Amino acid sequence: MSGSLTAGELGLLRAGSDLHMNHYGGRRLPYAVLSGRGVHQRLAVVDGPDAGRVLDVMDASGGYASACLGAGHPRIGEALRRGVEEAGYATDEVGSLERARLLTELFGDDGRWSARFPGGEYHVSSRNSGSEGMELALRLMLEARFDSRTLRPAAGRAERDVILAFEGAWHGWTSGLVPLLNRRHYRVGLPVPDVAKPYGVRVEHLPFGDAEVLRDYFAEHGHRVLGVVVEPVQGDAGILVPADGYLRELARLCTEHGALLTADEILTFAKSGDYFAMTDSLGPVPTDITVIGKSIGMGAVSASLVIARRALAVRSSGAVATSDLRPLTCAVMREGLAVMNDDKLLAHSAGIGRRLADGLHGLVAEFPELYREARGLAVMQGLELTEPAARRLTDLREAVIRSGVYVEFMAGAGRRTRGLRYVFPTMRIAPPLIITEIEASELLQRLAEGSRRFRETLG
């Protein structure tokens, strides 16, 4: 614990908090970030009996899992300077040197991702956020039903009137995406033009992870499926990792039945020990559209990339965006990806993941009344709460933060069909990729301390 605020600083933070729209229904967390370095943050208490106190916390969340290089990375600082001072600004109507460098390094001949997405077969656009990237993916799938010249359903495509999504899915907040979420809480009361066919197609939800269910569904309805939207590891559902082979079977069924496959890798990008979680023991699992977000902005800018087969495009000028692949954004992405490559951060994060997984399984064993299950990949780990702990999630979170770890929680998939069990809220442990072994051990110790403190309050 380090220091305290002056009355003036505390007043300023409170005023800022009051003006910031509160999306949390009830009380928002009574903390404010003062500064950060690596995985450490100085967090001020802005409310309650010890308001004004400053805590030193380790960040287990990476700012909704987006600050993959932690805080204050010098090479990102330099990329921002270059992007502002040297790269100029350019819309998507003209090219840009910084953009060309990024795209050719990734998708050009021998590009970093060209084995998965060869530039001759895929093209790329960027948006400001994950949600906007998913909106573009959805739009690309819907446009694929149409002849872009006549704007009428293309021959043989009119009957494709189903988009398939999964129970517990999370793809973003914007209106187009709400129908893809099967959780009533997020949908009810919102104006969906036609509930049964929100975009002129139906949205159906299948339980996630059961290949037999997929095969049965496609055998009966495959000819009607326009597209499938999947998170390769379900995030908000509680870090649910499908069995090896499931995603490949999904891709195979999509190809066999002529359906488009969209992978929402907004959360999973660079967190599974690979850039892409659409990967199994055989290698890359092919997709028609892949959307990446969060970490691709390196915690410095908010951006997503939509990587789609070249045949997928919207009608003329139908998806122009002011922000598409701005030189500044490209400079940040390119530099951050170079850091990941130079410092071998994906391999490093796989090793850290093993340490974290061991520690989290240890916590399940030590605190069975609090934690039900630990699961995950590399730096995307989840600790599912028991029902009693879920009821007191806010207190648990407070105890963990007070013990020096900033954590976030995901809603959990809740009720699912076909005999799959209820999934309770799940603590997300998704620290920046740069976390060291020593820091990961320290983080686990602090988490254990917070769990102990919380357990004492249970009586």
Ligand SMILES: Cc1ncc(COP(=O)(O)O)c(C=O)c1O
């Ligand atoms: C899987 C997934 N898709 C989409 C989104 C939405 O991204 P954004 O908040 O950048 O709009 C999120 C954010 O949590 C996510 O986890």
